[in-house]
Amino acid sequence: MSVPQAKSPPKAFDADSAQRALRLARETLQIEANALIALDQRLADGDHSIVQAVQLLLNCHGRVVVSGIGKSGHIARKIAATLASTGTPALFVHPAEAAHGDLGMITAHDVFIAISNSGEASELMSIGPIIKRMGAKLIAMTGNADSSLGELADVHLNTRVDKEACPLNLAPTASTTAALAMGDALAVAVLDARGFREEDFARSHPGGALGRRLLTHVRDVMRSGADIPAVSADTSLSAALEEITKKGMAMTAIVDVDGRVLGVFTDGDLRRLIEHVQDFTKLSIADVMHANPRTIEPQRLAVDAVAMMEEFRINQLLVADADGILVGALHIHDLTRAKVI
Incomplete structure (x- = not known):
């Protein structure tokens, strides 16, 4: 049985290390900011898929189910929470759990939002066709419109980024930021279309400062x-x-x-x-x-x-x-x- 090797002591955090940390931090912010600017430019250039997504959510007679695996799963949870707190009944379902029974939480009246940067997440692809056969609408949020998930979807939201902020171009960074921003853009567009106002927000946030301000007489x-x-x-x-x-x-x-x-x-x-x-x-x-x-x-x-x-x-x-x-x-x-x- 091999014995784990002790980790080598960390390098001294000297002046050069401090400068490198600052440079990488600024590069990360710039890369992610550029990714968001690119998203906006695609919409300005005529990509109106978000309008189609808004219409699907407004016409939804059930709930919005948001799903993703790994880091995309964390983004999916946040998007579901934002939708729920702004007038759109929504919940997060883990795709692996959905394949083992939680599909029973989804009905033909729901809209399913699947988030995957590659558009090839096996956990989502294993349940995507089943969800479509149920009659539920599918919105895919991916970085590749030609991916399996993108082609399966009723509406595809393009969250492609040129590169991750990670120096290795591996860790999801700019891509998750883009997905989160797209989810926020969708939620804001929907809440406005619903006529959702401060009073409605307060009713779903009675324990917060705004709730106290707008509900206390x-x-x-x-x-x-x-x-x-x-x-x-x-x-x-x-x-x-x-x-x-x-x-x-x-x-x-x-x-x-x-x-x-x-x-x-x-x-x-x-x-x-x-x-x-x-x-x-x-x-x-x-x-x-x-x-x-x-x-x-x-x-x-x-x-x-x-x-x-x-x-x-x-x-x-x-x-x-x-x-x-x-x-x-x-x-x-x-x-x-x-x-x-």
Whole structure:
């Protein structure tokens, strides 16, 4: 039994090595950038196969199944995820697993996207003819239109590159970048054709920042009920200050007997008042409140409240319904805790 030889120690990373690393890094970026420019030029020169691919996806009554082997498989997973998150039901199926039972996941109503730079991946070619016999449509994304996969496909997307960025021209680098970019181009064209908008994206990303921004309403984060600081117009200033302290929002609303908003008084108002008034005992809150304050309705998006606070440089906002009845209150900290900001 042979004994594995110990690896030789790595070469010292000297100044020459650093320069070579920098040169190769820049060459890699340039080669891959040129590959993408070449893709764009082919489309500009009249290759409208991506339009045909978009039409297939728009007319798909099932799901889009994306598949590839090796590095192309990793690209296929990402393309499937991008399609799924932008309004096109999609999933990844491993071609080897498909040949051993997972073909049952594919129906005649689906569109199958097969990714292979050579267009000759045996795992894909073993299932491609079966998929066509099922009645599913086949989109091939390869670097060779005359390949077995390219000729089998209903639509061929040409992702040919002149060379890989790998110095040995072996490791998939520029070719996988081209395939990924083509997948993104396809997904973007489809989402636009579907009329997919920010609100749709948010619904499929409820845990992300955009989801919180577009799905969180004022009513979801406002303080309500007994937590709202509010006093009547005939309340003394000192009693109103107690309400401000008790509710911890650095302000209080002033309402009429029906609960309609009449005004607001904040800590900032108090500081400014102290500069001019020595005796507070004879003042009612109605004497010093800001009448007709800015309010927001509970069904509005929380980001609208953020925008109002930023525009008017305020930290609190009263929430009132269409009749002007006080139903809640917002502090900027509430929006921060909800991660709307």
